[in-house]
Amino acid sequence: MATEHDELASAIPALVLGSVTAEERQQLMLHLEGCAGCRALAARLARGAAVLPMEPDPVEPPARLRGRVLAAVATVRPDAPPRSSPLPIPALQRRRRPPRPLTGVRLGLIAAAAAFVLGAVAGVGFGHLAQPFGPSRQGPVAGPVAARYPLHGTGAMAGVTADAVVVPRDGLAVVDFRGMPQPPAGQVYELWLLTGDSRALPAGVFVPDSQGSRVVVVTQDLRGATRLAVTVEHGPDGASAPSQTPQLSGRIA
Amino acid sequence: MTPSKRALSERSDPELVAALVAGEIDAVDVLFTRYGRVAYSLAIRILGDPGRAEDVVQDAFVRVWKRAASFDARRGSLRTWLLTVVRNCAIDHLRGSLHERSEMELQVEVRAEGEGSNPWREVSQSLERDAVRVALRSLPGEQRQAIELAYYGGYSQQEIARMVDAPLGTIKGRTRLGLEKLCSYLQGRGLIDGD
Numbered sequence: 541m542a543t544e545h546d547e548l549a550s551a552i553p554a555l556v557l558g559s560v561t562a563e564e565r566q567q568l569m570l571h572l573e574g575c576a577g578c579r580a581l582a583a584r585l586a587r588g589a590a591v592l593p594m595e596p597d598p599v600e601p602p603a604r605l606r607g608r609v610l611a612a613v614a615t616v617r618p619d620a621p622p623r624s625s626p627l628p629i630p631a632l633q634r635r636r637r638p639p640r641p642l643t644g645v646r647l648g649l650i651a652a653a654a655a656f657v658l659g660a661v662a663g664v665g666f667g668h669l670a671q672p673f674g675p676s677r678q679g680p681v682a683g684p685v686a687a688r689y690p691l692h693g694t695g696a697m698a699g700v701t702a703d704a705v706v707v708p709r710d711g712l713a714v715v716d717f718r719g720m721p722q723p724p725a726g727q728v729y730e731l732w733l734l735t736g737d738s739r740a741l742p743a744g745v746f747v748p749d750s751q752g753s754r755v756v757v758v759t760q761d762l763r764g765a766t767r768l769a770v771t772v773e774h775g776p777d778g779a780s781a782p783s784q785t786p787q788l789s790g791r792i793a
Numbered sequence: 794m795t796p797s798k799r800a801l802s803e804r805s806d807p808e809l810v811a812a813l814v815a816g817e818i819d820a821v822d823v824l825f826t827r828y829g830r831v832a833y834s835l836a837i838r839i840l841g842d843p844g845r846a847e848d849v850v851q852d853a854f855v856r857v858w859k860r861a862a863s864f865d866a867r868r869g870s871l872r873t874w875l876l877t878v879v880r881n882c883a884i885d886h887l888r889g890s891l892h893e894r895s896e897m898e899l900q901v902e903v904r905a906e907g908e909g910s911n912p913w914r915e916v917s918q919s920l921e922r923d924a925v926r927v928a929l930r931s932l933p934g935e936q937r938q939a940i941e942l943a944y945y946g947g948y949s950q951q952e953i954a955r956m957v958d959a960p961l962g963t964i965k966g967r968t969r970l971g972l973e974k975l976c977s978y979l980q981g982r983g984l985i986d987g988d
Contacts, residue, residue: 551965553965554949557940558877559943584976585973587980589972594831596835597838600833608847609825609851609854610825613821618859619860
């Protein structure tokens with residue numbers, strides 16, 4: 541008759557292959573903490589599982605994927621470094637590790653990350669002039685990967701926070717809207733690319749979620765576009781030309 | 794390539810993590826250059842759909858960027874972490890999981906990992922891929938099937954048992970034996986560390 545230990549040990553191969561439920565995983569990780577034999581087995585089998593991602597045929601990703609990734613990343617604030625171990629259950633450790641010492645370099649990194657996060661929250665550094673994300677501490681940067689531009693609201697849009705992140709090399713923009721009021725029934729928000737020669741090109745329609753948030757990816761050709769603007773138009777498809785003066789807009793070049 | 798970009802691209806993976814933690818978005822660009830192809834290949838292998846694979850790779854890079862501060866090099870390499878995230882995101886897409894998987898901390902270093910120039914990294918990854926394929930092919934079909942259904946399909950041992958109409962204990966045994974043989978083969982060729 542199988543013991544509880546045998547039962548848990550028999551699930552370790554599935555654990556290292558990542559095919560257990562969260563509950564099973566938690567139970568197994570707890571068991572590993574107290575069972576040296578199973579810990580060794582898991583460590584051994586995990587080495588085999590770790591190479592499995594290398595087996596598939598190499599497939600070149602489409603060129604646009606890099607731009608998509610960079611644009612998406614640019615809209616997300618990195619988590620601040622954890623004060624203690626971020627993982628609830630230590631993995632494959634003989635004993636609990638002491639907290640990582642805060643060396644001068646690490647403190648500097650933490651401070652830099654904290655300043656980055658605070659800057660992003662408070663809008664510091666994202667004024668009327670676009671500020672490139674990136675290694676400002678590392679010397680001059682030619683051709684930033686991505687640049688963030690704030691959009692400014694008036695009237696009903698005065699309380700809206702919106703940032704456009706433009707990835708020039710890949711001609712992509714991602715616009716992160718927060719605090720948007722719901723459009724009137726049957727209407728949608730429409731995003732426009734405004735060109736230097738006063739044309740307005742439709743760049744997508746959207747409705748914010750219940751929290752007033754929405755991230756819109758603009759995949760249209762950005763060449764010649766100097767501003768982004770938002771109007772309220774009839775849904776669900778919007779209009780081919782703006783029907784009103786935008787209450788939310790900002791430059792992107 | 795700009796001077797700062799060149800400097801970033803020459804950094805080791807641990808240094809790249811530090812750049813991610815510092816909020817340097819250029820580090821994501823370098824990370825994509827280094828591992829974008831293997832990440833996309835893995836996502837395609839699991840999902841079989843280029844569009845969904847793109848979504849998964851994007852999600853995975855965002856997750857790594859967001860959580861870079863929690864990365865612990867003592868638990869495994871940056872590449873292993875990224876690919877684990879890709880795999881988990883892909884399985885979640887595949888199976889419609891409502892719960893985000895926590896990234897497996899059972900990570901280990903793989904010797905053949907190259908962090909140097911692109912040509913060397915590509916040669917290194919190619920050799921590694923060949924070795925992994927040979928190792929998998931050397932397994933009895935039932936053991937290989939159990940591993941592949943679990944890893945690339947995200948199926949539980951119970952689900953696999955039902956799919957292949959075999960007792961659960963048999964599936965568990967096949968999976969463990971297969972992994973043990975895989976490890977022995979790769980250790981014998983110096984691709985992974987021994988005990």
